[in-house]
Amino acid sequence: MxxxxxxxxxxxxxxxxxxxxxxxxxxxxxISTALYFLIxxxxxxxxxxxxxxxxxxxxxxxxxxxxxxxxxxxxxxxxSFYSTKFQHNIEELLVAPVPNWVILAGYVSGGIMRGLLVxxxxxxxxxxFAALAIKHVLITLSIAVLTxxxxxxxxxxxxxxxxxxxxxxxxxxxxxxxxxYLGGVFYSVAxxxxxxxxxxxxxxxxxxxxxxxxxxIGVTDVDIQLAFMMTGGFIIIxxxxxxxxxxxxxGIKN
Numbered sequence: 001m002x003x004x005x006x007x008x009x010x011x012x013x014x015x016x017x018x019x020x021x022x023x024x025x026x027x028x029x030x031i032s033t034a035l036y037f038l039i040x041x042x043x044x045x046x047x048x049x050x051x052x053x054x055x056x057x058x059x060x061x062x063x064x065x066x067x068x069x070x071x072x073x074x075x076x077x078x079x080s081f082y083s084t085k086f087q088h089n090i091e092e093l094l095v096a097p098v099p100n101w102v103i104l105a106g107y108v109s110g111g112i113m114r115g116l117l118v119x120x121x122x123x124x125x126x127x128x129f130a131a132l133a134i135k136h137v138l139i140t141l142s143i144a145v146l147t148x149x150x151x152x153x154x155x156x157x158x159x160x161x162x163x164x165x166x167x168x169x170x171x172x173x174x175x176x177x178x179x180x181y182l183g184g185v186f187y188s189v190a191x192x193x194x195x196x197x198x199x200x201x202x203x204x205x206x207x208x209x210x211x212x213x214x215x216x217i218g219v220t221d222v223d224i225q226l227a228f229m230m231t232g233g234f235i236i237i238x239x240x241x242x243x244x245x246x247x248x249x250x251g252i253k254n
Contacts, residue, residue: 006098007106014110018076025076025114026121029068033122036064037129040186051188052219061126062213063185066147068122070180070205071172073115073148077107077155078168085159090252100246104156104239111152112145119144132216139224140215146231147208151176153238160242160251179205189221204230 018025040060048056084090093103126132134140154171162168183205189197200206207227214220245251 003099003102006096007102007109010103010106011109011113014076014080014107015113017080017110018114025072026118029072029118030121030125033064033068033125034128036060037126042129051191054217054219055130057130058217059188059213059219060186061130061132062216063183063209065119065122065126066144066209066212067180067183067185069115069119069144069148070151070208071176072118073111074151074155074158074172074176076114077111077152078159078162078171080110081107081156081159082162082165082168085252086165094252100243104242104246107156108149108152111155112148115148115152116144119148134216135218136215138215140212143208143211143215143228143231146228146235147212150208150231150235150238153235153242156242157238157245160245162251179203182206183209184221185209204234207231 037057037060040056042057044056050056051059084093123132158168158171182200183203184200189200189206192200201222207222207230210220210222211224211227211231214224
């Protein structure tokens, strides 16, 4: 059977969904990014100076870009798939001869597309404040795609397990946002006391942000190979867990 048709159908639907409401999906990150760079980069950055040989503005740009990729790839999948459950449209997929992996790939790919598109928007805004010169193109692109994939999978799992609209806002507000801000977006881990450096090393977003920063400006606080291994490992685990939940019918056959 040709599974490209159902996959493309889900993917095109997802892309059309966030493009159609672009004032809600693409405009807010552009505005918030400009505020980040204006307040943190200009007003505060001039007083901080340089970090690891890079100006403060250049230092925070990669983290702000990846933070946007994380939040929007996650938000796209969790809101879209849960809405499909809530409106009972999921039943059409369940009765169709579509394998679980196609459903998962379609929704995750939609989240990846939105995350990367928002990343491009944020990167474009950042060019008004800093001169971006990508040091390692392959590392930059690969970690961006892997990060978008990972958090699209996380959004899919959240949507499967959620039983209300309140449940899909808990993880972004109480897990993703704190981990993002504590993931070295606005500071170097080396600036922290020893105990907090150790604690920070348990934050997976720290590795992704630093790998992306290394790709853009060649500065990192962590081992790049470890960052890729950790991100890839989480993707494999979450993919298998998502397929397991779909196979069991968790949250969709109750």
